[in-house]
Amino acid sequence: MPGTLYIVSTPIGNLEDITLRALRVLREADLICAEDTRVTRKLLSHYDIHTPLTSYHEHSRGEKIESLAERLSVGQSLALVSDAGTPGISDPGQALIAAAIGLDAAVVPIPGPCAAIAALTASGLPGGRFAFVGFPPRPKGDRRAFFESLREEPFTLVLYEAPGRVLSTLEELIRTLGDRPLSYGRELTKQFEEIYRGTVSGALERLRARPPRGEFTLIVGPPSPSGQTPPSDLSDVQQALQNALDQGATARDAVQQVSTLLKLPRRLVYRLLLEMQRRAEKNL
Numbered sequence: 001m002p003g004t005l006y007i008v009s010t011p012i013g014n015l016e017d018i019t020l021r022a023l024r025v026l027r028e029a030d031l032i033c034a035e036d037t038r039v040t041r042k043l044l045s046h047y048d049i050h051t052p053l054t055s056y057h058e059h060s061r062g063e064k065i066e067s068l069a070e071r072l073s074v075g076q077s078l079a080l081v082s083d084a085g086t087p088g089i090s091d092p093g094q095a096l097i098a099a100a101i102g103l104d105a106a107v108v109p110i111p112g113p114c115a116a117i118a119a120l121t122a123s124g125l126p127g128g129r130f131a132f133v134g135f136p137p138r139p140k141g142d143r144r145a146f147f148e149s150l151r152e153e154p155f156t157l158v159l160y161e162a163p164g165r166v167l168s169t170l171e172e173l174i175r176t177l178g179d180r181p182l183s184y185g186r187e188l189t190k191q192f193e194e195i196y197r198g199t200v201s202g203a204l205e206r207l208r209a210r211p212p213r214g215e216f217t218l219i220v221g222p223p224s225p226s227g228q229t230p231p232s233d234l235s236d237v238q239q240a241l242q243n244a245l246d247q248g249a250t251a252r253d254a255v256q257q258v259s260t261l262l263k264l265p266r267r268l269v270y271r272l273l274l275e276m277q278r279r280a281e282k283n284l
């Protein structure tokens with residue numbers, strides 16, 4: 001009877017972010033298939049786990065997959081891990097998972113960290129319906145087509161990006177989608193974790209002043225419904241400003257975010273913010 005392939009999520013920074021079940025599976029598996037055995041060895045030694053390791057990465061060829069499939073077919077259990085987060089999510093895994101399914105082996109997810117979900121949940125942007133679009137392609141033509149295709153998406157967008165390309169990606173986003181609400185999670189769960197909430201232009205301004213370092217996940221808010229008319233009751237605008245401030249936006253970003261969202265002149269939104277601040281001071 002075929003064995004089991006466990007898809008094990010591992011921390012994206014903080015080593016405490018691993019489930020009890022993941023630790024047990026890693027301890028009990030016959031073999032751990034790791035994207036980079038040196039990275040996974042650090043995690044295993046932290047938890048005093050001594051299961052044998054083999055490498056399984058994006059360049060693993062048919063032979064490697066066949067030898068792993070052979071182990072599954074004789075009943076062994078394999079644990080698949082990537083360097084960080086959930087295998088198969090912009091990480092290796094798909095070919096091995098397909099091979100296991102082809103063998104009728106059990107394929108069992110061991111859920112846990114995923115940078116996309118961590119960044120989305122902390123962004124304050126709608127998480128009910130979102131499109132995960134992974135890394136934007138690098139070749140110029142593909143890149144253009146990729147960003148153009150995002151215009152069609154009515155949902156929140158989740159992107160991965162390397163630090164050296166974050167500025168260029170933000171520039172493409174503003175060019176193709178306009179100045180939408182944007183959040184980024186940088187170095188999530190690590191010592192210098194930063195969660196920015198504002199707009200694409202606000203993020204550009206911030207990151208132009210301080211060149212991006214570390215790992216970034218970008219969350220872009222959905223387009224505002226087309227043809228939306230300005231609210232007749234200005235308290236709606238103030239409520240939207242308050243929500244943005246509560247979510248950690250600076251005053252400047254809150255004004256930008258709300259004027260984009262409600263399609264109102266920035267000057268009007270700014271005036272309402274000043275009014276709110278004056279009222280709050282009086283009530284102190």
Ligand code: SAM
Pocket residue numbers: 012013082084085086087088089090091113114115116159160161162185186187188189190215216217
């Ligand atoms: N499979 C992984 C997951 O489930 O999160 C993602 C792997 S993908 C190769 C790596 C990308 O994930 C990074 O370039 C970055 O965009 C994002 N990422 C990984 N760790 C992160 C972190 N701690 N903070 C923010 N983004 C992170």
